[in-house]
Amino acid sequence: MSPCLALDDVHVRLGRAAQAALSGVTLRVQVGERVALVGANGSGKSTLLRVLMGLLPVQQGQIWRAPDLRVALVFQQPYLLRMSALHNVALALWWQGRPWRQACERAQQALHAVGLGGCAHRPARTLSGGQQQRLALARAWAQQPHVWLLDEPTASLDPHASAEVEALIRAFAAGAAPADLAPAAPGQQAAQGRTLVFSSHHLGQVRRLASRVVYLEAGRIRADVPVDVFFDAQRLGQHSREALAFLQAEMP
Amino acid sequence: MGALTESVGIAWQWLWSGDARLWQIVGRSLAVSASACALACLIGLPLGAWLGVARFRGRAVVVIGINTLMAVPSVVVGLVVYLLLSRSGPLGFLGWLFSFPAMVLAQTLLVLPLVVGLARQVVQEVEQRHGEQLRALGAGVGTRAVWLAWDERVALLMVVIAAFARAVAEVGAVMIVGGNIEGHTRVMTTAIALETSKGDLPLALGLGLVLLVVVLGLHALVALLRQASQRWAGPSAAWERLA
Numbered sequence: 001m002s003p004c005l006a007l008d009d010v011h012v013r014l015g016r017a018a019q020a021a022l023s024g025v026t027l028r029v030q031v032g033e034r035v036a037l038v039g040a041n042g043s044g045k046s047t048l049l050r051v052l053m054g055l056l057p058v059q060q061g062q063i064w065r066a067p068d069l070r071v072a073l074v075f076q077q078p079y080l081l082r083m084s085a086l087h088n089v090a091l092a093l094w095w096q097g098r099p100w101r102q103a104c105e106r107a108q109q110a111l112h113a114v115g116l117g118g119c120a121h122r123p124a125r126t127l128s129g130g131q132q133q134r135l136a137l138a139r140a141w142a143q144q145p146h147v148w149l150l151d152e153p154t155a156s157l158d159p160h161a162s163a164e165v166e167a168l169i170r171a172f173a174a175g176a177a178p179a180d181l182a183p184a185a186p187g188q189q190a191a192q193g194r195t196l197v198f199s200s201h202h203l204g205q206v207r208r209l210a211s212r213v214v215y216l217e218a219g220r221i222r223a224d225v226p227v228d229v230f231f232d233a234q235r236l237g238q239h240s241r242e243a244l245a246f247l248q249a250e251m252p
Numbered sequence: 253m254g255a256l257t258e259s260v261g262i263a264w265q266w267l268w269s270g271d272a273r274l275w276q277i278v279g280r281s282l283a284v285s286a287s288a289c290a291l292a293c294l295i296g297l298p299l300g301a302w303l304g305v306a307r308f309r310g311r312a313v314v315v316i317g318i319n320t321l322m323a324v325p326s327v328v329v330g331l332v333v334y335l336l337l338s339r340s341g342p343l344g345f346l347g348w349l350f351s352f353p354a355m356v357l358a359q360t361l362l363v364l365p366l367v368v369g370l371a372r373q374v375v376q377e378v379e380q381r382h383g384e385q386l387r388a389l390g391a392g393v394g395t396r397a398v399w400l401a402w403d404e405r406v407a408l409l410m411v412v413i414a415a416f417a418r419a420v421a422e423v424g425a426v427m428i429v430g431g432n433i434e435g436h437t438r439v440m441t442t443a444i445a446l447e448t449s450k451g452d453l454p455l456a457l458g459l460g461l462v463l464l465v466v467v468l469g470l471h472a473l474v475a476l477l478r479q480a481s482q483r484w485a486g487p488s489a490a491w492e493r494l495a
Contacts, residue, residue, distance in 0.1 A: 050384070073388040075385055079385040096390045
């Protein structure tokens with residue numbers, strides 16, 4: 001396994017906030033890993049994802065990305081432009097320099113991949129919440145990312161839509177892409193599936209999707225363990241009391 | 253009160269009979285303000301959208317400056333343009349003073365800060381909440397300015413209407429640089445001011461009514477457009493705040 005994204009002692013302060021949003025975060029994401037970020041609201045999960053995406057300036061520390069790595073970030077509440085679903089996807093591709101016709105063809109494929117092929121010409125903002133999130137996934141999928149970053153992708157959805165979106169994420173993580181669109185990846189990516197880093201408040205989802213769990217508290221990583229260890233109270237307790245307390249409070 | 257109702261009656265007859273003198277003033281007024289508004293929007297909308305997205309040193313000062321200019325009295329703008337266009341001024345060679353172009357120039361300068369300032373506000377609001385999503389998709393400053401502005405086009409249309417309403421209703425600037433010359437640079441507001449001071453209330457009232465109807469019509473148009481746009485694409489947050 002080789003790392004594709006790495007943070008080394010990263011400190012982030014947002015605006016004039018007294019408390020740092022991230023302090024001393026060190027994280028190595030390996031190719032093919034599925035990392036879940038868990039923790040209370042305000043613990044730094046979203047900030048960490050934005051730093052991995054390169055959207056936030058870092059006050060201290062280093063960020064490393066594998067050369068030519070394509071990263072896509074899907075937000076909890078996707079911002080869709082006031083145009084058709086198809087054009088929302090195509091426009092993002094066009095911004096990246098793809099000719100418009102080609103962008104539209106790829107967008108159509110992306111919509112099919114998320115089961116929105118029939119809604120291509122509907123105004124994006126008239127779609128349901130679950131459909132909007134799937135559209136956001138299509139928009140990211142069209143860019144053929146090596147690494148998927150997902151910020152609480154199902155948090156604002158009802159259980160049914162949530163299950164649909166989760167199934168798509170799982171399919172993408174497994175590398176389910178049409179053969180002609182399989183990413184020309186650094187290393188043996190296609191065989192190992194895509195790399196996934198997501199935040200979630202839903203422990204069932206974490207258990208189903210993740211291979212590794214990172215627990216954050218007040219901008220620091222308090223536990224970074226394989227998923228089976230995280231859900232095994234005894235073994236987790238040896239790693240981190242904070243994470244164990246969180247798990248016990250959150251588990252139904 | 254009797255004088256008022258009597259005047260309204262005469263004004264109504266005047267409007268109804270299609271008095272050429274009156275309608276010429278109305279037409280000129282609309283032409284001046286529409287030209288000024290178009291020019292100001294051509295420059296101001298892109299500039300405001302860019303300002304809503306861009307971050308640079310001294311931006312806060314620029315924004316404060318524009319917000320201040322948004323409320324500048326029209327007579328001050330008129331005075332400045334008068335000085336620019338007067339024979340000894342830097343633009344005196346144009347020979348524009350007391351002409352249609354002078355009035356357009358003055359009103360353009362008057363509403364430009366309004367257009368820039370409001371467009372900035374509209375675009376900045378969406379940029380703050382959603383700009384990072386577009387950045388994550390690879391959109392730079394210029395791309396975001398263009399597409400956020402396009403996405404908030406209904407709200408920006410409101411800005412255009414506000415600019416036109418301010419231009420068509422101001423009296424100070426056109427009075428100073430136009431000179432209120434009958435058949436030449438007389439517009440609705442300057443005519444109302446003059447006729448009122450002369451005591452010709454029916455003409456002043458008639459023009460006032462036309463002015464009112466114009467503004468009312470514009471707002472009705474915006475309301476219709478807004479409804480149509482909502483049906484097509486969902487509500488606009490920026491719009492709700494402006495309206």
